[in-house]
Every structure is written in structure tokens, then in C-alpha cells.
Amino acid sequence: xxxxxxxxxxxxxxxxxxxxxxxxxxxxxxxxxxxxxxxxxxxxxxxxxxxxxxxxxxxxxxxxxxxxxxxxxxxxxxxxxxxxxxxxxxxxxxxxxxxxxxxxxxxxxxxxxxxxxxxxxxxxxxxxxxxxxxxxxxxxxxxxxxxxxxxxxxxxxxxxxxxxxxxxxxxxxxxxxxxxxxxxxxxxxxxxxxxxxxxxxxxxxxxxxxxxxxxxxxxxxxxxxxxxxxxxxxxxxxxxxxxxxxxxxxxxxxxxxxxxxxxxxxxxxxxxxxxxxxxxxxxxxxxxxxxxxxxxxxxxxxxxxxxxxxxxxxxxxxxxxxxxxxxxxxxxxxxxxxxxxxxxxxxxxxxxxxxxxxx
Amino acid sequence: xxxxxxxxxxxxxxxxxxxxxxxxxxxxxxxxxxxxxxxxxxxxxxxxxxxxxxxxxxxxxxxxxxxxxxxxxxxxxxxxxxxxxxxxxxxxxxxxxxxxxxxxxxxxxxxxxxxxxxxxxxxxxxxxxxxxxxxxxxxxxxxxxxxxxxxxxxxxxxxxxxxxxxxxxxxxxxxxxxxxxxxxxxxxxxxxxxxxxxxxxxxxxxxxxxxxxxxxxxxxxxxxxxxxxxxxxxxxxxxxxxxxxxxxxxxxxxxxxxxxxxxxxxxxxxxxxxxxxxxxxxxxxxxxxxxxxxxxxxxxxxxxxxxxxxxxxxxxxxxxxxxxxxxxxxxxxxxxxxxxxxxxxxxxxxxxxxxxxxxxxxxxxxxxxxxxxxxxxxxxxxxxxxxxxxxxxxxxxxxxxxxxxxxxxxxxxxxxxxxxxxxxxxxxxxxxxxxxxxxxxxxxxxxxxxxxxxxxxxxxxxxxxxxxxxxxxxxxxxxxxxxxxxxxxxxxxxxxxxxxxxxxxxxxxxxxxxxxxxxxxxxxxxxxxxxxxxxxxxxxxxxxxxxxxxxxxxxxxxxxxxxxxxxxxxxxxxxxxxxxxxxxxxxxxxxxxxxxxxxxxxxxxxxxxxxxxxx
Numbered sequence: 001x002x003x004x005x006x007x008x009x010x011x012x013x014x015x016x017x018x019x020x021x022x023x024x025x026x027x028x029x030x031x032x033x034x035x036x037x038x039x040x041x042x043x044x045x046x047x048x049x050x051x052x053x054x055x056x057x058x059x060x061x062x063x064x065x066x067x068x069x070x071x072x073x074x075x076x077x078x079x080x081x082x083x084x085x086x087x088x089x090x091x092x093x094x095x096x097x098x099x100x101x102x103x104x105x106x107x108x109x110x111x112x113x114x115x116x117x118x119x120x121x122x123x124x125x126x127x128x129x130x131x132x133x134x135x136x137x138x139x140x141x142x143x144x145x146x147x148x149x150x151x152x153x154x155x156x157x158x159x160x161x162x163x164x165x166x167x168x169x170x171x172x173x174x175x176x177x178x179x180x181x182x183x184x185x186x187x188x189x190x191x192x193x194x195x196x197x198x199x200x201x202x203x204x205x206x207x208x209x210x211x212x213x214x215x216x217x218x219x220x221x222x223x224x225x226x227x228x229x230x231x232x233x234x235x236x237x238x239x240x241x242x243x244x245x246x247x248x249x250x251x252x253x254x255x256x257x258x259x260x261x262x263x264x265x266x267x268x269x270x271x272x273x274x275x276x277x278x279x280x281x282x283x284x285x286x287x288x289x290x291x292x293x294x295x296x297x298x299x300x301x302x303x304x305x306x307x308x309x310x311x312x313x314x315x316x317x318x319x320x321x322x323x324x325x326x327x328x329x330x331x332x333x334x335x336x337x338x339x340x341x342x343x344x345x346x347x348x349x350x351x352x353x354x355x356x357x358x359x
Numbered sequence: 360x361x362x363x364x365x366x367x368x369x370x371x372x373x374x375x376x377x378x379x380x381x382x383x384x385x386x387x388x389x390x391x392x393x394x395x396x397x398x399x400x401x402x403x404x405x406x407x408x409x410x411x412x413x414x415x416x417x418x419x420x421x422x423x424x425x426x427x428x429x430x431x432x433x434x435x436x437x438x439x440x441x442x443x444x445x446x447x448x449x450x451x452x453x454x455x456x457x458x459x460x461x462x463x464x465x466x467x468x469x470x471x472x473x474x475x476x477x478x479x480x481x482x483x484x485x486x487x488x489x490x491x492x493x494x495x496x497x498x499x500x501x502x503x504x505x506x507x508x509x510x511x512x513x514x515x516x517x518x519x520x521x522x523x524x525x526x527x528x529x530x531x532x533x534x535x536x537x538x539x540x541x542x543x544x545x546x547x548x549x550x551x552x553x554x555x556x557x558x559x560x561x562x563x564x565x566x567x568x569x570x571x572x573x574x575x576x577x578x579x580x581x582x583x584x585x586x587x588x589x590x591x592x593x594x595x596x597x598x599x600x601x602x603x604x605x606x607x608x609x610x611x612x613x614x615x616x617x618x619x620x621x622x623x624x625x626x627x628x629x630x631x632x633x634x635x636x637x638x639x640x641x642x643x644x645x646x647x648x649x650x651x652x653x654x655x656x657x658x659x660x661x662x663x664x665x666x667x668x669x670x671x672x673x674x675x676x677x678x679x680x681x682x683x684x685x686x687x688x689x690x691x692x693x694x695x696x697x698x699x700x701x702x703x704x705x706x707x708x709x710x711x712x713x714x715x716x717x718x719x720x721x722x723x724x725x726x727x728x729x730x731x732x733x734x735x736x737x738x739x740x741x742x743x744x745x746x747x748x749x750x751x752x753x754x755x756x757x758x759x760x761x762x763x764x765x766x767x768x769x770x771x772x773x774x775x776x777x778x779x780x781x782x783x784x785x786x787x788x789x790x791x792x793x794x795x796x797x798x799x800x801x802x803x804x805x806x807x808x809x810x811x812x813x814x815x816x817x818x819x820x821x822x823x824x825x826x827x828x829x830x831x832x833x834x835x836x837x838x839x840x841x842x843x844x845x846x847x848x849x850x851x852x853x854x855x856x857x858x859x860x861x862x863x864x865x866x867x868x869x870x871x872x873x874x875x876x877x878x879x880x881x882x883x884x885x886x887x888x889x890x891x892x893x894x895x896x897x898x899x900x901x902x903x904x905x906x907x908x909x910x911x912x913x914x915x916x917x918x919x920x921x922x923x924x925x926x927x928x929x930x931x932x933x934x935x936x937x938x939x940x941x942x943x944x945x946x947x948x949x950x951x952x953x954x955x956x957x958x959x960x961x962x963x964x965x966x967x968x969x970x971x972x973x974x
Contacts, residue, residue, distance in 0.1 A: 029822035029824070029825065030820075030822050031808040031809065031821065031822035031823070032820070032821065032822070033808065033809030033810070033821060034807065034808045034809050035740045035741070035744075035806075035807050035808070035809055036807055036808070043740070045736065046736045046737055046739065046740055049734055049736055049737055050731070050734075050737050050740070053730070053731040053734055053737060054731075057727040057728075057730075057731065060723070060727055061723065061724065061727060064694060064698065064719070064720075064723045065720060065723070067698045068698060068701070068716065068719055068720060071698065071701040071702055071704075071706070072701075072706065072708075072716065075637070075701060075702065075703060075704050075705065075706045076706050076708065077638075077705040077706055077707050078705070079705070080705075080707075082705055083638060083705070083898060084637075084638055084639055084703055084704050084705045085639075085703060086639060086640055087639060087640070087642065087699075087702075087703065088640050088642070088643075088644065089642050089643035089644065089645075089646070089696075090642075090643070093643075093699070094643050094646045094692070094696075097691065097692060097695040098646075098688060098691075098692055100691075101687055101688045101691035101692070102688050104687075105684040105685060105687050105688060105730070108684055108730065108733075108734060109680065109681055109684050111734075112680050112684075112733075112734040112735060112736065112737075113677055113680075115734070115735075115736040116673055116676050116677060116680070116735055116736055117673070119736055119739075120673050120676070121673070139512075179506070179511075179512065180504075180506055180507040180512055181504055181506075181507070181603060183668060183743060185743075185809075185811070187740060187809040190739075191668070191736060191738075191739025191740050192668040192739050192740070192742060192743060193668060193670060193739075194668045194669045194670065196597075196603060196604070196669070197506060197597040197598075197603065198597030198600075198601075198602060198603065199604075201669070201670035202670065203670075219809070219821075221809070221811055222811070223668075223742075223743040223744065223811045224504070224668070224743055225499075225500050225504070225507070225743075225812070225813040226507065227430070227498075227507055227512055227513075228426045228427060228430065229426060230811075230813060230814060230815070231426065231814035231815045231816050231817065321425060321426055322426060322427065
């Protein structure tokens with residue numbers, strides 16, 4: 001980063017240490033959804049602003065608490081008959097401590113405004129290097145559409161709960177909801193944006209470059225309380241190198257790798273789920289065309305393994321209580337044989353380019 | 360008036376005994392006590408809900424509560440603490456002490472005052488009865504964002520109970536505010552000019568105006584919501600062209616001033632306690648008073664900072680960020696004046712003083728995180744995360760609740776005539792300070808680590824277990840501290856040392872009368888000559904702070920059944936409204952009965968007003 005002042009050069013690592021390392025090291029646990037590890041231009045701008053806020057906050061905190069503690073020590077009552085000098089006030093002092101907070105507020109405002117400008121307006125250079133993504137919120141899962149990428153039938157590519165994007169491109173996200181208000185939040189890549197049923201909201205971000213064959217995985221989650229399973233409305237965002245993304249999107253545009261639907265699928269699933277290349281074209285639930293390559297089941301509720309998928313199909317209510325699939329699939333709806341058949345089929349829907357199993 | 364003064368002084372018209380005395384009282388002091396006790400009970404209930412929340416979040420993937428139960432519990436925790444604990448405990452202290460501090464005999468409208476209390480109690484009962492009759496409590500969060508509140512997504516009757524409970528609480532607050540304002544404007548003792556009023560009275564005055572201007576917005580909002588849920592309208596339903604964002608504007612135009620409605624009275628009591636225990640006047644009285652007014656006015660220009668994530672656009676973001684940051688200026692002025700009040704004082708660390716100092720230390724942390732949240736881009740990362748939960752608990756618990764516990768210790772001797780135990784009080788303070796910070800400080804970290812608020816559980820692989828565990832341990836320290844307070848309260852009520860009129864060597868008029876004060880508050884009329892009438896009489900010479908008019912004829916209205924009957928009518932009306940759309944054959948008769956009850960109350964009320972002497 002050019003033009004960095006020495007003070008800033010010193011502050012930056014210290015703040016990172018305080019804000020980040022101490023926080024993380026305190027328990028030695030990985031926090032994959034942290035806001036403290038920005039990996040896009042906009043989250044880095046926000047992070048820089050939060051550093052300023054943090055340091056000004058530290059200064060104000062120290063001034064007030066020191067003043068308080070010094071007063072407590074210095075002026076504790078020594079003689080109960082003593083009446084201290086009755087000071088009623090001092091206008092000059094009042095003016096001073098009106099102006100000083102005002103100056104601090106102005107400083108914060110200037111940097112805030114600058115940051116608003118940086119994260120809200122998409123730069124001109126984005127033209128020609130933009131990928132459009134449409135986010136659709138559902139209780140309690142995410143639908144992602146790529147208007148620029150067409151599937152085999154010429155419709156926009158659709159996927160669910162796992163958003164792949166190319167690094168280095170401007171991602172122009174438009175969002176809306178089919179039911180209540182949700183909020184699209186991937187702390188590493190962008191701030192929050194409400195996903196509302198009657199209007200289109202939007203944001204953009206540009207993820208930092210990643211190497212070929214080494215896609216980065218970012219965790220995200222619905223941040224606006226949206227009813228029963230708000231806690232399990234999660235998503236993964238996979239930032240791939242442009243070449244990897246190209247490979248992924250080419251694969252995803254194809255019909256499913258296995259278009260022979262098992263009977264139990266036809267009987268139980270096609271009303272709500274779509275598998276491209278078959279007659280399964282439901283739209284209530286997530287598109288399952290390339291389900292086998294996804295990282296998670298039920299919007300980040302569990303990792304996508306055979307065991308978890310078996311448990312999910314056996315009794316979805318036990319895995320994610322109250323989710324909408326439970327209206328069709330109860331604990332005794334499917335036989336063991338049917339579940340095994342469905343697990344085999346769904347896990348076979350993996351076109352190859354996948355980060356399944358990666359954290 | 361040729362009334363016999365002595366009868367008025369010592370035997371106000373027919374006094375009722377036992378529980379009827381409380382049911383029929385129009386004495387602002389008894390009403391104040393009922394307010395505070397009721398609010399404390401709701402505080403305990405809201406606190407138990409908080410413990411359930413913390414138990415569930417104590418470790419990842421806990422199953423103590425189902426998601427449905429968790430969502431009801433956190434909704435009721437917020438609603439209870441805001442509307443049924445902090446607001447009414449403020450109202451209780453205002454009721455008891457505003458008339459005493461300005462040298463008045465009662466509130467301007469004693470019967471309406473009783474009505475305000477009964478509507479608080481009934482509003483709380485309506486809301487909590489949803490657990491039993493509504494098929495479930497409200498479950499859409501305390502700010503109840505549409506369309507989650509619609510019958511499609513909130514399928515129990517809980518939200519209807521929520522609306523009707525809030526309507527009763529709203530009437531209660533509105534009537535209470537009018538009463539406080541008129542009392543302050545009309546009933547000040549001679550010489551008690553506005554610029555001599557105690558700062559608690561100032562802040563009560565500002566708070567009451569905030570309520571009057573803010574409440575209509577939520578009243579409109581919840582009325583429209585009730586129509587949407589019951590009568591087929593579509594104000595907030597997008598499918599039919601309604602707008603969920605309209606709800607957010609209506610709610611937060613109330614909701615942000617509401618924050619100051621909760622915190623300004625706390626600023627007021629701290630501005631009373633700090634000078635008394637520093638044995639100095641408040642530093643910069645005018646600045647402390649007027650900064651409160653400034654906060655109140657600016658408080659109406661910042662509501663959309665709760666909505667930065669809704670994509671308001673650059674211009675709105677900029678405006679609301681700037682306005683919100685501006686509030687830090689008058690707030691900073693207050694903090695500096697409090698600190699300057701300590702400077703060169705003779706500080707006595709009695710329990711009320713400890714809570715006042717704790718208030719400053721904790722509130723500053725909430726203020727710092729508050730300014731950060733005003734920076735819209737930072738807000739986009741931490742809003743709706745546990746960072747915000749930490750922030751507003753530092754403001755409302757570290758701020759308001761600490762100050763109000765201080766006020767309880769400060770004024771308990773006046774209310775009961777007995778001192779609270781200092782020893783137990785200090786245990787209470789230190790355990791609470793520790794527990795509070797242990798509970799809420801780690802939540803800043805959780806928010807920065809990406810934990811959203813209002814999640815009923817989280818997974819182990821998120822790495823949030825450790826801070827959540829700390830927070831849960833802290834919450835039990837808070838519960839224990841509250842238990843210590845209750846023990847102290849009971850012990851002190853039974854065998855506290857006699858307080859005398861003026862145990863803290865204080866400055867304001869409530870300490871010039873006996874503890875507890877007589878029904879008519881003062882045997883004489885005080886003519887006020889300074890801001891600290893009692894102090895100046897003690898330390899500058901008799902007559903310097905105030906002089907006495909013995910030719911004084913206090914008037915007290917007799918006890919009355921009218922307020923509780925009228926309020927009970929409105930209480931029944933709520934249940935009629937609940938059934939109006941779903942079962943009109945039940946709802947309409949209930950409504951008619953309710954109106955009849957209210958009419959009986961009103962009729963008695965009017966008859967009693969006619970018998971009041973003309974003053």
C-alpha cells in the first residue's frame with residue numbers, strides 16, 4: 001500500500017495485534033466468519049476505518065477512566081467536617097470540552113464519508129470486469145443466480161448456498177427475498193445488506209486475488225432475524241482464480257452428470273427441487289443439479305457427507321427443526337432403501353470442480 | 360378557603376386500609392412505589408429470560424431451548440426490559456421524586472397518575488398472558504420487523520398480544536408524561552425557577568417531551584400492524600404492495616428517542632448523586648441541563664442509523680451518520696461535567712456513589728462503541744451482530760441500570776425511613792460490575808468474529824464457544840448480584856438503621872421533609888432562593904437557600920376507585936380486540952362489557968373531579 005505514513009505503519013500492525021491476534025489467540029480457535037480478516041477492497045476500507053475508530057476510542061477511554069480513577073484516589077474524603085470549595089463551573093472549560101469532542105466527531109465523519117464513498121460507488125475500472133450475481137433469500141436458505149452465465153437451456157445459471165466468484169473481478173450483487181427480510185453478510189468480503197421482499201438492494205465487492213488451484217472459502221450467514229431457523233441460514237463463498245472459476249462455471253452450466261432419476265426421487269423430491277437435464281423442476285427448494293460437489297447440506301447446517309445426508313433425509317426436522325422440507329418429509333416418510341438410493345444419487349451429482357471437504 | 364388546616368395536614372379525607380389503600384391510592388408516592396416494585400418484578404422476569412438465552416448459548420449446539428422457544432424468549436426479554444422494566448422504574452422515581460424535589464404536594468393529575476400505573480400493570484399482564492392464551496409469546500424480536508410479523512410467518516397470536524400490550528403501555532406512558540410536564544410547569548414551589556430545578560427534574564421534563572413526540576409513531580405502527588394481522592389490510596405486506604420498510608421508519612422514529620427516554624432519567628439521577636457524594640455543586644449546571652435538551656432534540660434526527668444495512672443510499676447514510684456523531688458532543692459535555700464535579704471534591708464512597716462512578720465508567724464504553732456504530736461502513740460489519748448487543752447493554756445496563764440501582768440506594772432511606780446496608784450494597788456493586796463486564800465485554804469480540812445476534816444456536820466450528828461461555832458465566836454473576844440486592848432490600852426494610860430526614864447531607868428539597876414523607880409531602884411551603892435550597896440553608900446560613908411559609912393549605916384528593924376501574928375496562932377491551940376478527944361473537948360482547956366498565960370508571964372519575972375544591 002503506497003503513501004503510508006510512519007505512524008500508520010506502526011499503528012496498523014499494533015491494531016491488528018490488538019483487534020485480531022489477541023481476540024483469536026485468547027482461545028486458540030479459528031473463527032472462519034471473522035470481520036477481522038478482510039479480503040476485499042471494501043472490507044479493507046472498512047477495516048481501516050475501524051482502526052481509526054478503535055484508536056480514538058482507546059484515547060477517549062483512557063482519558064475518561066484515568067480522570068475518574070485519579071479523582072477517586074486523589075479526592076477521597078479525608079476529613080468529614082471539611083466542605084470543599086464550592087466550584088459551580090467555568091465557561092471557558094465548558095467551551096473547550098464542547099469543541100474537542102466536536103473536532104473528534106468531525107475527524108471521524110470525514111473518514112466515514114470517505115469510506116462510504118469508497119464502498120458504495122463502484123469504480124469506473126469495473127466496466128468490462130464485472131460479474132453480475134443475483135441473491136434471493138428464502139426461509140432459510142440462499143439461492144444464487146448468474147445472469148451472465150447461461151445453463152444448457154439458456155436460462156441463468158442457478159445454484160444454492162454456495163456462491164462461487166472469480167477473484168479480481170467486480171462482483172455486482174443484486175438481491176431480493178421471496179418471503180421476509182434477510183441479510184446477506186460475508187464478513188471477509190463485504191458488509192451487510194438487507195435482502196428485502198419488495199425491493200432490490202445491492203452491493204459490490206472485489207475479492208483479493210487467489211492462485212490457480214487454491215480457491216479461498218469464506219463463511220457467511222443471514223444477519224437479519226428471519227424467524228425459526230435464522231441461525232442455520234448460512235452460506236459459503238468460494239473465491240476462485242479466474243481460470244478455476246471458468247472451469248467451475250462451464251461445468252455448472254451443464255445438465256446434471258447423472259440424469260437418471262431414481263424412483264424415490266421422482267416420488268418425493270421433484271415437486272420442490274430442480275435437477276437440470278431431468279423432469280425435476282421444482283422451485284420451492286434449492287436447485288440440486290450439482291449437489292454432490294457442494295460443501296454443505298441445508299444452508300451450512302452440516303457438512304456434505306454421506307452420513308449427514310442420510311440423517312437429513314431420514315428426518316430433516318431432527319437436523320434443522322422447522323425447516324420447510326419437513327412439510328413433505330417426516331421421520332417415517334422414506335424407507336432405509338429409499339434413503340440409501342437418494343444418498344447414492346445425490347452424491348453422484350458432482351461434476352468435479354469442488355472444494356467439498358475443505359474448511 | 361375556610362378549611363381547617365390541621366385536618367388537611369394530618370388526616371386527608373377518608374383513608375383506606377390494607378390492600379384497598381394501594382388499589383385506590385392517588386398519592387404519587389405510593390404510585391411511585393408500585394411503579395418501581397412492578398418494574399423490578401418485570402426486571403427479574405426479563406432477567407430470567409436472559410439467563411435462558413445465556414444457558415442456551417453457553418456452548419455450541421445446545422438444545423436447552425427449541426428455536427421457537429428461544430425466539431419467544433429473546434423477544435420477550437427485549438420487550439420486557441425496555442417497556443416494562445427500565446421505562447417504568449424511571450416513571451416510578453419520577454413519580455415519587457419530581458413533586459418532592461420541586462416542593463409540590465402531589466402530581467398535577469393524581470387520578471390520571473394512578474391510571475398510568477394500572478395500565479402499566481395491565482399492559483404487562485396482557486403481553487405475558489400470550490404464553491398461556493396466545494399459543495405462544497411474541498416471537499418477532501422487540502423491533503418486530505415486517506413482514507416477519509404477518510400471520511404468514513408469525514403464526515401464533517403472540518404478536519397480537521404484543522400490539523395490545525404495547526397500546527396499554529403507550530397510553531400509560533403518554534398520560535404519565537403529560538402529568539410530569541404539567542406538574543413541573545404548574546406546581547413548582549415559589550422561587551423554584553426552571554434554572555433552579557434539580558437536574559433529575561430537568562431530565563424528567565425532557566424525557567416526558569420525548570415520549571409525547573415519539574410515542575405516536577409506534578402507536579401508528581402497531582395499529583397498522585394489528586389491522587394487517589386481523590382485518591386484512593396490507594400496510595406492511597409486500598405481496599399486496601405494502602412496504603416493510605415503512606414499519607422500520609415508524610418503529611425507529613420512536614425507537615431511537617426511546618433510547619434517550621431510557622437513559623436521560625439515569626443522567627438525571629447521576630447528576631443528583633455525584634454532587635451530594637462529592638460535597639460540591641454539579642459542575643456547569645446549565646451545560647448539563649441544556650446538553651440533555653440537545654440530546655433530546657438531536658435524538659429525533661438519527662433514527663435511520665438503525666437502517667444503514669437497508670441500502671438507504673449515500674446521501675441518507677451520510678446525513679444519519681453525521682447527525683448520530685453529533686450526539687456525542689452533548690453526551691461528552693455531560694461526562695466531562697460529571698468528572699469535573701468530582702474534581703477537588705471530598706468524595707464519599709457510599710453505595711449510591713459507587714454506582715454513579717460505575718455508571719460513568721461503563722457508559723463511556725457504550726458511548727465509544729456507539730460513535731463507532733454511527734460510522735456507517737463500520738456499522739455494516741457489526742450491526743445485527745453481537746457487537747451491537749454488547750453496545751446497547753453497555754448503554755442500557757452499564758448506563759441506565761447502574762444509575763437506577765444507585766438511585767434505589769440513594770432514595771431508599773427517604774422512601775422507607777431506613778438505611779440500606781452499606782456492606783451488602785458494596786458486595787452488590789462489585790459483583791454486578793464484575794458480572795456485567797464478564798457478560799458483555801466478550802460480546803464485542805463475538806460480534807467482530809462474525810456472530811449474528813438472535814441466533815438460537817451456533818456451531819462449534821465457528822470458534823465462538825469460549826467467549827460465549829465467559830458471557831454465560833458473567834450472566835450468572837449478574838443474577839447473583841441481583842439476588843444480593845433483593846436480600847439487602849428485605850433485610851434493610853426490616854431492620855435498617857433509621858435514616859432521619861437527610862442521611863446523605865444532601866441539597867434538594869426531598870430531604871427537607873421526613874422519611875418517609877407525610878401524605879401531603881411538606882407541612883409548610885418552601886420559598887426557594889437557590890439551586891441547592893437545603894444545602895445553602897445548612898452551609899451558607901439559614902434562609903439563604905429557602906425560607907418557609909407556614910400559611911400553607913395542601914389539598915389532597917381522596918382515594919379513588921375510578922382509575923383502576925377505568926384501566927381495567929381498557930384491559931378487558933384488549934381481550935375483546937383480540938377476539939374481534941377471529942371470533943366476533945365472543946369479541947363484541949367482551950368489547951361492550953369493557954366499554955361499560957370503562958364508562959363506570961370514567962363516570963366516577965368525573966364525579967370526583969366535580970368535588971375537588973377550586974384552587
